[in-house]
Amino acid sequence: MLGKRSIGEPGDRLFECVAIGASAGGLHALRTVLSGLPAAFPVPIVIVQHVEPKGDCYLSEILDRATALVVKEAEDKEPMHSQTAYVAPAGYHLLIEPDGTLSLSLDEKVNFCRPAIDPLFESAADAFGPGLIGIVLTGANADGAKGLIRIKEQGGYAIVQNPRSAQSPCMPQAAIDAVRVDKVLDLEHVASFLARLVKGLS
Amino acid sequence: MIQIEEALESCVSPEPGAATALVRDRNDIDGIGIDLLLEGIRRRWGYDFTHYSYASIRRRLEHARRDAGFKRFTELLDRLLYDEASFDRFLKHMSVSVTEMFRDPAFYRVVREKVVPILKTFPFVKIWHAGCATGEEAYSLAIILYEEDFLSRARIYATDFNKHGLDTAEKGVYPTANMVQFAENYRASGGTRALSDYYSSAYDLAKIKEPLKERVTFSYHNLATDGVFGEMNLIFCRNVMIYFDQTLQDRVLSLFTASLRHGGYLCLGSKETLNFSKVKEEYESVDARQKVYRRTGGSLV
Numbered sequence: 001m002l003g004k005r006s007i008g009e010p011g012d013r014l015f016e017c018v019a020i021g022a023s024a025g026g027l028h029a030l031r032t033v034l035s036g037l038p039a040a041f042p043v044p045i046v047i048v049q050h051v052e053p054k055g056d057c058y059l060s061e062i063l064d065r066a067t068a069l070v071v072k073e074a075e076d077k078e079p080m081h082s083q084t085a086y087v088a089p090a091g092y093h094l095l096i097e098p099d100g101t102l103s104l105s106l107d108e109k110v111n112f113c114r115p116a117i118d119p120l121f122e123s124a125a126d127a128f129g130p131g132l133i134g135i136v137l138t139g140a141n142a143d144g145a146k147g148l149i150r151i152k153e154q155g156g157y158a159i160v161q162n163p164r165s166a167q168s169p170c171m172p173q174a175a176i177d178a179v180r181v182d183k184v185l186d187l188e189h190v191a192s193f194l195a196r197l198v199k200g201l202s
Numbered sequence: 203m204i205q206i207e208e209a210l211e212s213c214v215s216p217e218p219g220a221a222t223a224l225v226r227d228r229n230d231i232d233g234i235g236i237d238l239l240l241e242g243i244r245r246r247w248g249y250d251f252t253h254y255s256y257a258s259i260r261r262r263l264e265h266a267r268r269d270a271g272f273k274r275f276t277e278l279l280d281r282l283l284y285d286e287a288s289f290d291r292f293l294k295h296m297s298v299s300v301t302e303m304f305r306d307p308a309f310y311r312v313v314r315e316k317v318v319p320i321l322k323t324f325p326f327v328k329i330w331h332a333g334c335a336t337g338e339e340a341y342s343l344a345i346i347l348y349e350e351d352f353l354s355r356a357r358i359y360a361t362d363f364n365k366h367g368l369d370t371a372e373k374g375v376y377p378t379a380n381m382v383q384f385a386e387n388y389r390a391s392g393g394t395r396a397l398s399d400y401y402s403s404a405y406d407l408a409k410i411k412e413p414l415k416e417r418v419t420f421s422y423h424n425l426a427t428d429g430v431f432g433e434m435n436l437i438f439c440r441n442v443m444i445y446f447d448q449t450l451q452d453r454v455l456s457l458f459t460a461s462l463r464h465g466g467y468l469c470l471g472s473k474e475t476l477n478f479s480k481v482k483e484e485y486e487s488v489d490a491r492q493k494v495y496r497r498t499g500g501s502l503v
Contacts, residue, residue, distance in 0.1 A: 076444045077451065077478045089473050095257035097447070104444045104473050105258045106300055123257040126233075 015043055015157070015198050016131035017080070017096070019124045021117030021147070023050040023139025025167025027059070029187055030137070031066045034085060036191025039068035043198055044080035046094060046102070046124065048115045050139070053091040060087045076104045088115035095123040111143040121147020130155035133197065135190065137161045139171025145178035152179050157197070159183045161190065235275030236263055242279050247289055249363070250426040251296065253450035259296075266295040297364040302383060303338040303397070305440075306472050307390035309492045310342060314392055316488055317436065317467050318350050327356045327435040330461060332425060332454075333442030334360035337371025337418070338384070342391075343438065344414040345400055349393070353417050359431060361423035372420045374410030376401075381408050425454045431461045441471035448478065455481045459497065468495045 022029055026049045034045075049059055063085065064071035074086040074094050079101050088094035092104040093115050103123075110116035117136070121144060124132050134151040136144040138161060148158050158181040163169035165186040176184065185193055226233045236259075244250045251259060267278045270288070282289050304310050321327050331340045340360040347353040362368050370376075385397040401408040423431075425442070437458050443451050458468055459481050468485065470493040476482045484499030 075475050075477065076473055077448050079478075092444075092473055093258075095255070095261075097255060097257050101448070103255045103257050105255075105261075106441050106444070107258060107261065108300070119261060123260070126257070126260065 014131065014200075015133055017043055017100075017124060017128050018045045018133045018135065018194065018198070019096075019121055019151075020045060020047045020135045020137065021049075021121065021139075021144040021171075022047070022137040023113075023117075023141060023143060023168065023171055025138035026050065027062070028167065029161065030063055032187050033135075033137070033190045033194070034063055034067035034069060034071065036188075037067065037069060037195060039083060041069055041195065041198070042082050044082055045069070045085035046074070046080070046088075046096065046120060047085055048088045048094055048117045048120045050113050050115070050117075050143070051090045053114060059090075063087065074102045074104065076102065078102045088120065090115075093119045095119055096127045097123075098127050100127060111141060113141075113143055117144035118147040122150045125150040125154040125156055128154075128156065130157075132156035133159060133194070135159045135161075135194075136172050136175040137187075137190075138166035138168045140168040141171055142174035142178075144171060145174045148175050148179045148181070157182050159185060159190065159193070162186045232275060235279070236260060239263065239275045239279045239282070242283055243289075246283050248427070249293070249296075249424070253426065253447050253453075255445050255447050258445055262295050266292050269295065293364065294366065297335075297362075297367065301335045301338050302380070302387060303342045304384060304387035304391045304393070305339060305342075306492070307387045307392075309440075309469070309472060309494075310346065310387075310391035312489045312492045312494055313343070313469065314346050314350070317469075317494060318346060318352065320467075321356075321435055322350065322352050324435060325355065328433060329356060329358045329436045329438070330431050330434045331358060331360040332423070332437065332439040332458075334362050334367075334371055334420065335364065336367045336376075337374065337420065338376070339438065339440065340371065340418050340420075341374065341400075341410050341414055342388075344417055345388075345393070345397075347417075348400075348414065349395070353414070356417060358418045360418055360420050361431075362420075363422065363424040363426075365422065368420050368422065374401075374415050376408050376410075378403055378406045378408045425457070426450060430457055433463055434461050434466055435463055436467045436469070437462055438469045440469065441474070443474055444471065452480050455479050459484055459499075462497045464497060466497050468497065469493065470495070 060071050060073045069083055069085050071085045073089050095103040095105055097103055110118050121134050132151055134148050152158055158179055160175045160181045161172045162184050163173045166172050240252045270278055272278050282292055334340045340358055347356050388397045401410050472493055474493055476485055485495040486498045488494040488496050
């Protein structure tokens with residue numbers, strides 16, 4: 001079973017999951033990050049991008065075409081696999097169970113959003129503890145900041161996009177204001193840093 | 203509330219001590235508190251949340267704890283064990299009833315175009331809407347059956363474990379303000395009349411008309427602990443099982459399979475799937491996108 005491990009330094013710990021939150025400007029940012037990751041990226045990625053609640057959403061298809069990884073819409077109770085990115089469906093929160101499977105929820109909106117970033121980050125932090133990397137990208141609100149606090153409380157690793165490199169600086173700035181983040185990175189450096197971090201090379 | 207015990211064939215009681223397969227880290231104190239809270243509720247009040255999806259139940263419990271003004275889950279447990287009124291309030295936190303008439307219009311279009319024409323070949327059909335919340339979707343189905351000239355040959359059993367929701371459902375009275383969205387859904391689902399044909403308005407309330415109401419029977423049923431409903435032609439259970447873990451999902455799907463006639467239909471929420479369940483082989487997909495399945499396995503009835 002997946003779960004919390006007490007491993008000390010970032011250099012020798014084993015990461016189990018990457019959770020990414022993005023809002024305004026997120027499509028470009030997610031494309032940039034995912035396209036920079038190798039096909040053999042060794043841990044699963046879960047993504048919340050704020051989207052309109054109704055109507056068809058082709059976010060996962062668009063992202064899938066931009067990267068060597070498999071990108072798909074998350075299904076309820078789906079087990080996660082490496083080399084795969086799971087995107088929250090429009091209108092549903094995406095949560096991570098302690099056994100590493102995915103859950104969807106129609107509970108009330110959080111920060112006026114569903115999907116929202118905080119529920120994903122908080123549940124993933126509870127599930128993976130120090131094994132989780134949380135990333136806040138561009139956005140025009142403060143979603144993700146509370147989630148990042150929980151990730152740090154549980155011993156996880158926090159990365160935030162440099163607000164100066166973000167189409168909308170609010171969300172990354174709110175995250176930086178809320179937490180002592182481990183790394184602030186310009187957008188084009190996120191992928192290469194992440195690839196090294198999960199291999200324990202950072 | 204009308205009793206429909208004749209439809210209740212058997213009653214499965216909860217397995218004592220079956221709670222939480224998860225072994226907690228001794229430092230996960232909140233996790234231990236949650237386990238104790240759920241076990242206390244199950245034993246004191248008979249509501250079994252132990253096989254609900256942990257990630258979402260934890261969020262709801264955090265809300266309930268904050269709402270009650272406590273820092274610890276064990277403090278909330280103490281209150282809930284001894285105070286029935288508090289437990290009643292707590293139950294509202296635990297049952298979501300975000301629903302709409304004709305929620306997901308594309309789904310209702312599939313029901314109208316692909317499911318109802320087959321149901322109409324039967325002299326009489328029984329329909330179970332499990333997890334009906336405040337009843338909007340049960341009445342939506344009744345409207346479709348009425349428009350297809352089939353309502354008089356159908357009975358809808360709509361069940362939920364939330365008694366407050368069932369009271370609302372049985373009254374069939376909703377704020378008129380909601381009707382704007384409902385009417386939009388109705389038209390998008392292929393409805394050709396005016397939704398207002400189906401309710402009467404007084405002040406700011408809309409009441410579902412009697413001919414629809416008399417074909418819908420609302421009653422208490424808890425999917426986590428109660429048993430089979432017999433011989434259904436169609437079962438609706440939409441956006442309920444996403445709140446369950448795989449163990450409880452498998453239990454409920456077995457319950458549905460045992461309650462469904464051969465060739466009967468099972469309709470899930472648009473993001474729910476049989477793909478990760480044990481009963482997958484017993485069904486064929488009628489509409490993959492709208493999650494409409496037909497039972498093919500098992501013996502002929």
